[in-house]
Amino acid sequence: MSATHQPVLLVTGASGHMGRRVIELLLDAQAGPIIATTRTPASLSDFSARGVTVRRADFDDPATLPDAFAGADRLLLISTDAVGMSDRRIRQHLAAVQAAQDAGVSHVVYTSLPNPGPESPISLAPDHQATEDALAASTMGWTALRNNVYTEMLPGALAQAIQMGSLYRASGDGKVGYVTREDCARAAAAALVAPFTGRRTLDITGPDALSGADLAALASSISGKPVTYVPLPPDVLRENLRKAGLPGPVIDVIVSFDEAAAQGLLDVVTSAVEDLTGHAPMPVAEFLAQNKEVLLGTPQR
Template sequence: MTAKYLVTGASGKLGQSVLRHLTETYQVAPGDIIAGSRKPETLSEWVAKGIQTRVVDFDDAASMEKAFAEAGRVLIISTDALDRPGHRLIQHKAAIAAAEKAGVQHLLYTSMPEPANSPLLFAPDHEGTEAAIKASTIPAWTILRNNWYFENVFLSASSALASGHWYSAAAGGGIAHILRDDIGRAVAAALVAPTEGKTVYTLTGTKAYSHADIAALIGAAAGKKISVVEVPLEGLVQGMVGAGLPEPLARVFASVDTMIGVGGLAKVTADYKTLTGLEPQGFEAWVDSQAAAFNALVK
C-alpha cells in the first residue's frame, strides 16, 4: 500500500509533532502517512489511528530502501548521533542514497541555520547532508534550516536557576529561538505543500535574545536573579566536564556558544509565516507559560 508521506525519526519529539500536525492541522488521512522509526513498536498510538509504521534504521540501508519505496515524499529528521563525529553525515548520506534508489519524488531534511563555515562542531554534518541532497538525482527537495528550540533553554536554565549563575562564552550574541511544535507545524506544512521545486527555508522566532536577555526573563519567571558570567570557551568546556559531561560532548555543546557569538543563530526570517500563514509563538510568552517549570528548578 503506497502512502504519500513518510516521516523518519517518528518516535522523537519533533517527529511526533510533525505527525500530529499532518493529521490534525492539515487533515492528512492517516492511511497516507508512514511513521518510520528504529523502534516502530513505540508508535502504537499512531497505528491505532490508522498510520502505517515501518522500520527505518539509518545504519541499515535495506530498511530505508524498503520503507522509502512506499512513499512519494520523505522527511529525513536529522539523527542524534552527536557522540560519534562524522557518523551522522554517513547516516544521512545513506538515507539520501536509499531515497534515490527507492524513487522518492520529494525529499525534505531538517538542517540548521547557516551550516557552511560554521564554528559549530556538528555543522559539517548538516553542510555535507545539504550538499549530498543538492547533488542527488531526487527531482524535488526542501531543506528546513531550523533554529534552536525554546525548550533547549532548559539545558542551561537548570544549573543557572540552581546556582544563580549562567556561564556563557557567547560574547553577547543572540539566538532567534523557535518553539519545537512550531517547527513541527512548519515541517508538516512543507510536506503537504503542492510545490515540487528545490527550496531552502530558515525557520526562526521573531526576535533574537542574548544569554543576558534569556537569563533576565527566566529569572523573572522563577523569582530568582541570574547573573551571566562571561568565561573563555575552554573554561566553559571544563565546567561542563566538571559537571559530568564527557569532554567530546562538552566541546560540541560549548561550540554552540561560539556560533552564537559570531551571529550564526541571530538571523530572523519570515519563512515560518511563509509556510504556515501564522506568526511563531513569542519567546517571552513561552517563558511565562513555563514559569512553574522554571520555578521548580530554583534551589
C-alpha cells in the same frame, strides 16, 4: 503525478519527539496517506491504529530502506540521534538520501541547522552540510529547514542561573533566534504537505533573537531575583562543564553552539514559520512564562 493523486507522505525517525509530533499534525490535518518509519515499529502501534503505515527502517542498515521508502512521494528526513558521531551520522543521512532517490521520492524535507558551512564551529555542522550537499547532488527536489536552537533548552539552564544568580555562557554578545520544537514540527509538517517541488533553504526561527544578557533579564523578571549574565571564554566554559561531569561530546556541542552564537551565526530571524504554517512562532518570553514552574524549581501540576 496526476492532479487527483494524493501525495504519499513519509516521516523518518517517527518514534522520536519530532517525528511523532509531525505525524500527529498530519493526522489532524487529514493529510496523507502517511508512512512512518522507525527502528522500532511496535512503538508506533497507536499510529497504526489510526491508519498510518508503519515500516521498519534502520539507517545503519541500508538494505532496510528500499522497502521502507517504497511508494513515498514526499519524505521528511529528520536528522538522526547519532549526535557526536559525525562519521556515522553522515553515513546514515547519505544512505537515506540515496534510498529516497532510488525509491522515486520527488521531494525531501530535511531538518538542518543555521549556517552549517565550514565557517561554523558547531560540532554538528559537518553532518548537516554533508546532507545538504547530498540533496543538492541528487535529482530530487528538496527543502532544507535550518532549525535554530530549541527554546526548550532554556528552562533548565535558566533555572540553574536563577539559583546561582548568574548565567554563564561563552556566547559573548551574540544572539540566537530560539524556536520551539512545536514550531519546528509545525513547519516541517507544512513543508511536507506543501505543493512546492523545487529546491529551497529556509531558516526556521522564533520571532526574536536574544543574547545571554537578554535571557538573564528574562530570568530575573520571571523569578523576581537578580540574575547577571557572565560571558566566559570558551575554554573556561569547557573546563567548568568538565568539572560538572558532563561527557566530552555533550561539552563539545554546548561550547560549539555558544561559539557560533558569539560569531553571529545563530543571529537569524525569519518569517518562515508563519509563511509555512500561517501562524507566528512563539516568543521566548511567552514560552518561559508558560514554564515558570520549571524556572522556579517548583513542583509542576
